Amino acid sequence: MLDLSPQDLRAHATEALTRARARSTALTDAVDDEDLVRQHSKLMSPLVWDLAHIGSQEELWLVRDVGGREPLRPDLDEIYDAFKHARADRPGLPLLGPADARAYVREVRDKSFDVLEKAPLSDGNALQRNAFAFGMITQHEQQHDETMLATHQLRRGEPVLHAPAPPARRTGALPSEVVVPGGAFVMGTTAEPWALDNERPAHETHVAAFAIETTPVTNGAYLEFLDGGGYTDPRWWSEEGWAYRAEHNIVAPRFWRREGDQWWRVRFGVHEPVPHDEPVVHVSFHEAAAYAAWAGKRLPTEPEWEKAARFDPATGRSRRFPWGDDEPTAEHANLGQRHLRPAPVGAYPAGASALGVHQLIGDVWEWTSSDFHGYPGFRAFPYREYSEVFFGPEYKVLRGGSFGTDAAAIRGTFRNWDYPIRRQIFAGFRCARDLTAAERG
Numbered sequence: 001m002l003d004l005s006p007q008d009l010r011a012h013a014t015e016a017l018t019r020a021r022a023r024s025t026a027l028t029d030a031v032d033d034e035d036l037v038r039q040h041s042k043l044m045s046p047l048v049w050d051l052a053h054i055g056s057q058e059e060l061w062l063v064r065d066v067g068g069r070e071p072l073r074p075d076l077d078e079i080y081d082a083f084k085h086a087r088a089d090r091p092g093l094p095l096l097g098p099a100d101a102r103a104y105v106r107e108v109r110d111k112s113f114d115v116l117e118k119a120p121l122s123d124g125n126a127l128q129r130n131a132f133a134f135g136m137i138t139q140h141e142q143q144h145d146e147t148m149l150a151t152h153q154l155r156r157g158e159p160v161l162h163a164p165a166p167p168a169r170r171t172g173a174l175p176s177e178v179v180v181p182g183g184a185f186v187m188g189t190t191a192e193p194w195a196l197d198n199e200r201p202a203h204e205t206h207v208a209a210f211a212i213e214t215t216p217v218t219n220g221a222y223l224e225f226l227d228g229g230g231y232t233d234p235r236w237w238s239e240e241g242w243a244y245r246a247e248h249n250i251v252a253p254r255f256w257r258r259e260g261d262q263w264w265r266v267r268f269g270v271h272e273p274v275p276h277d278e279p280v281v282h283v284s285f286h287e288a289a290a291y292a293a294w295a296g297k298r299l300p301t302e303p304e305w306e307k308a309a310r311f312d313p314a315t316g317r318s319r320r321f322p323w324g325d326d327e328p329t330a331e332h333a334n335l336g337q338r339h340l341r342p343a344p345v346g347a348y349p350a351g352a353s354a355l356g357v358h359q360l361i362g363d364v365w366e367w368t369s370s371d372f373h374g375y376p377g378f379r380a381f382p383y384r385e386y387s388e389v390f391f392g393p394e395y396k397v398l399r400g401g402s403f404g405t406d407a408a409a410i411r412g413t414f415r416n417w418d419y420p421i422r423r424q425i426f427a428g429f430r431c432a433r434d435l436t437a438a439e440r441g
């Protein structure tokens with residue numbers, strides 16, 4: 001969506017907002033009212049909070065800020081301010097009930113479309129230019145949709161979400177890793193119209209040559225670590241990771257359980273044997289780092305991940321996505337909750353990067369070893385609470401999006417961050433390593 005006319009921007013924003021709303025509606029219509037107001041886990045908000053919060057943010061940015069319209073429900077600002085109330089406390093707030101929440105988001109959306117019709121988009125302030133605020137609100141809604149999908153995964157009971165199985169493997173055996181050449185590459189973006197503040201600006205970064213795995217670590221590979229005593233040997237774990245593992249008695253990825261010789265998992269209410277060829281998901285940063293140490297490797301840094309994903313050695317350019325500059329299609333990546341699970345490794349050859357690294361986008365978020373920080377020249381926009389207040393050593397960066405991430409909310413430059421103990425998110429990882437002296441030549 002580079003360089004669109006105002007008319008094309010309007011069509012693009014309308015399509016993206018409509019797709020997000022269809023997903024929010026499907027995720028909230030899938031359960032009854034009792035389920036909507038219930039807190040399924042202390043880690044999550046009630047689904048009905050997410051829904052009205054989506055509307056509240058949209059009202060603030062599109063209706064009031066861009067549109068300059070009168071507030072619809074100023075009384076809701078405080079209740080749905082994510083910074084004022086922790087997730088665990090949200091059920092105790094005077095929240096809108098399901099019917100009122102649905103009516104509220106509908107009313108806000110009608111006004112947003114009216115604002116979109118009239119806003120200049122080509123000039124005006126930075127929120128209007130390129131329809132940035134509409135892109136930001138679309139991404140915000142899609143991010144909450146992924147959060148709601150994680151709430152569905154934590155919910156107990158019969159399956160209520162349904163989707164076809166992902167494609168099977170479409171490649172022969174892949175090399176286990178590829179070498180990424182050393183040298184400078186352009187990380188981050190200045191040109192991407194809907195990129196968020198933390199992805200900006202584009203800047204040259206130097207990365208030493210390294211090797212990275214061509215696919216995310218599979219359940220089958222992870223089982224070797226698990227069955228080999230990986231969870232009982234502190235040698236593979238950081239001090240912090242081992243203490244966390246011991247305190248919570250963690251013995252396997254979240255949602256796994258053993259029956260006899262077989263590991264089973266629960267996936268959106270379905271009990272099934274753990275499939276060996278899919279990327280492992282629902283592991284914390286600490287588990288990912290322990291596996292990597294056990295394998296004699298390490299997690300990639302964030303610049304390494306981005307170089308493996310975007311760098312084209314033929315041109316020296318950084319691509320928007322691993323496969324090139326085109327928007328993701330169903331052939332490129334497992335995105336948008338099209339399938340309710342990661343796809344087997346080798347399922348997306350058309351999505352491989354120039355260097356031959358597969359499934360960087362979609363399937364599972366990938367933990368990196370990097371803390372979340374601003375790039376050189378970072379400028380908070382449109383507000384410090386979007387990213388800047390999270391900068392620091394508390395959060396680890398995740399890259400690439402998951403099967404639950406919509407195409408509107410992922411790019412080669414997109415950065416996610418979370419606590420290293422988090423396991424309810426759709427996160428896995430791949431390993432990297434330094435080159436040996438012989439490999440460096």
Ligand SMILES: [Fe+2]
Nearest residue numbers: 053082140144
């Ligand atoms: Fe939010």
